[in-house]
Amino acid sequence: xxxxxxxxxxxxxxxxxxxxxxxxxxxxxxxxxxxxxxxxxxxxxxxxxxxxxxxxxxxxxxxxxxxxxxxxxxxxxxxxxxxxxxxxxxxxxxxxxxxxxxxxxxxxxxxxxxxxxxxxxxxxxxxxxxxxx
Numbered sequence: 741x742x743x744x745x746x747x748x749x750x751x752x753x754x755x756x757x758x759x760x761x762x763x764x765x766x767x768x769x770x771x772x773x774x775x776x777x778x779x780x781x782x783x784x785x786x787x788x789x790x791x792x793x794x795x796x797x798x799x800x801x802x803x804x805x806x807x808x809x810x811x812x813x814x815x816x817x818x819x820x821x822x823x824x825x826x827x828x829x830x831x832x833x834x835x836x837x838x839x840x841x842x843x844x845x846x847x848x849x850x851x852x853x854x855x856x857x858x859x860x861x862x863x864x865x866x867x868x869x870x871x872x873x
Contacts, residue, residue, distance in 0.1 A: 741827055741828060741829045741855065741858060743820060743824070744823065745824050746781075746784075746785060746788075746824070746849050747819070747820045747823040747824050748821050749775065749777050749781065749782070749785055750785050750788070750789060750796075750822070750823045750852050751816060751819055751820070751870075752775045752777070753771055753775060753777075753782065753785055753789065753795075754789070754794065754795070754811075754814065754867050755809070755867060755871050755873050756771055756775055757771075757772055757795065757805065757806060757807050758781070758807065758867045758868065758870070758871040759871050760806075761773060762806070762849065764804075764806070765798050765802065765803065765804030765805055765806040766804050766805055766806070766807065767803065768782050768783050768804070769807070770785060770804070771786070771805065779818050780853060784838070785823070785858040786805055788798050788821075788822060788823055789805075789819070789822060790805075791822070792818070792819075792822030792823075793808055793809075793821060794808060794809070794814055794818060795807060795808060796808045798831070804835040807867075810865035810868070811868040811871060812865060812867075812868040812869075813866070814863070814866060814867045815861065815863050815865060815866055815867075816862045816863075816865045816866075816867075816870070817862035817863045819867075820862060825840075827855070827858065827859055827862065828855060829852075829854060829855040829858070830848075830851055832848055832851075833848065833851060833852055833855055836852060839852050839856075
């Protein structure tokens with residue numbers, strides 16, 4: 741399991757949007773400047789976050805981006821999977837949800853336990869918690 745730079749930046753963008761006033765939207769330039777991400781890359785990430793229904797965009801003079809949901813209901817897993825798909829440690833574990841699906845293979849059982857812990861951490865870590873740190 742490797743987080744892409746795109747996923748890392750997406751997490752930073754969502755933290756930024758969590759920290760601003762919920763009644764206000766932030767434009768892409770503001771976000772990219774604040775998080776030291778090129779404007780072009782920030783726009784690409786924001787499009788994916790909009791497609792994943794994590795962020796919504798607004799047009800016009802007061803346009804920009806803001807969170808679509810309460811940050812307490814958005815997990816790191818939601819954002820990372822929006823950016824790069826299912827999280828899995830090795831290709832052999834892709835699509836595996838229960839340890840019983842790999843019984844008899846001690847290496848994959850061990851790796852599944854690690855993958856399951858990572859998934860759990862990503863699922864329980866919300867953006868309201870991250871923004872408070």
